[in-house]
Amino acid sequence: MSRQELIQNIKDRASFLCVGLDTDLRRLPANLPRNAEGMLEFNRAIIEATSEYCVAYKPNTAFYEALGSEGWKVLEESIRLIPKDKLVIADAKRGDIGNTSGQYASAFFEHLQCDAITVAPYMGYDSISPFLDFPGKWTILLALTSNAGSRDFQFLECPEGKLYETLIRKARQWGGAEKLMFVVGATREEELSTVRSLAPRHFFLVPGIGAQGGKLQKVCELAMTDDIGLLVNASRSIIYASNGSDYAGAAGRAAKKLQEEMASILSKRGII
């Protein structure tokens, strides 16, 4: 999916919502079996209930790998259930030496047919370039994450600014706004505008809304651009909105609520 198609989808849906499919076997509602079939049924119902309100889905590979090859089958089948107009982001946080990253790129872009993958930066350019080199696909580089541990390394003072700033400066030379995005946590309000000034055109994938406590209005105030420039992810606050048999309806309502808030923001800015 191209940048222009993504922007058009956001305008058409009045939504820049990404629904995170962090489907945890242990948190399936009681009316579903706690196995691979239950996970797939859960994802099917969540996707059906939320697809009207979002432009992207982000399956988190860890929750599928926890079931081994059976879980990977659920991942494959879940991705096939996602409507074709959605950006499918593998939240996989991969990254390795060049020939290995090439295998990961093949796994996620070719075999799984994802549109995008999250990638870890520590190993540098040749760990990232095999993803960037894939035509028509997106690389989403971890820049500033929403967890407490982000303080351990990302804020270290380096010669040209903090580590996350240095990373963004370097990475924007590797990939333009047509194929590279950054992960920037919603809980990092103080830094969001700094990050935006460093990457004025790149899309940010923003986790941390909902269960992690970030606020949508504030994020948009600090980092939205004329081309939107934001995909805001919510996982647990949508997919576990209810743990009863009404889980899909509750997920749909939670997604709708966020979408309406997004529509209002987009409208106030004259984007739609």
Place this chain on the structure above:
Amino acid sequence: MSRQELIQNIKDRASFLCVGLDTDLRRLPANLPRNAEGMLEFNRAIIEATSEYCVAYKPNTAFYEALGSEGWKVLEESIRLIPKDKLVIADAKRGDIGNTSGQYASAFFEHLQCDAITVAPYMGYDSISPFLDFPGKWTILLALTSNAGSRDFQFLECPEGKLYETLIRKARQWGGAEKLMFVVGATREEELSTVRSLAPRHFFLVPGIGAQGGKLQKVCELAMTDDIGLLVNASRSIIYASNGSDYAGAAGRAAKKLQEEMASILSKRGII
């Protein structure tokens, strides 16, 4: 496997060799089918031919994921073929926020029954602690990698030394030498002794011998301890020693050659 057991295994085998199972479908010898069955058959023959000469195996998850759920099945079945006295390292380079890293830990330590996993550091402590918290398992943190891109971030000057030095200083407070190792590339001769001085007791997993050009003697000179402290990995130089139907025999000979070199080093140092 405990540190003491690992050290004893190294002494018993006169080897600190780890064989990397980077099994690339496209590089299977012509007498094997280019599919999941071929990969498993290849791994079976490689493991049988090399197990006498090594103490660890390191399947690289990327090569299995490239085949999706079928590839994960090959990974599961390959791990079951590895003799019980070997350290099984999932070269997976995972790392995410706490609850997600917990799922990865479960995937690799419980479902796949690996002894160790390689972990990426960028997201900090809470991305690593779920691995460290697993009793009897090893976390192997990327510190100084052997690829060209390692120059992009790992050598950045931070207030308390380079980024990789800062990382090791911090991480050694998170995990002692009984459960934490570091990845330190064999191509980084200049830095190997610095890294050893920062982590005098931790084992290092050292890739980059063979196809990547690192030299075994030099690595041992700079970073071996009285407790050995090194697991030296070779992947492509062993498993692709021949691309003919004699691939297993050639792999065995390549592993034996490294093991004999290791035995000589261990003997000269009076460790065996």
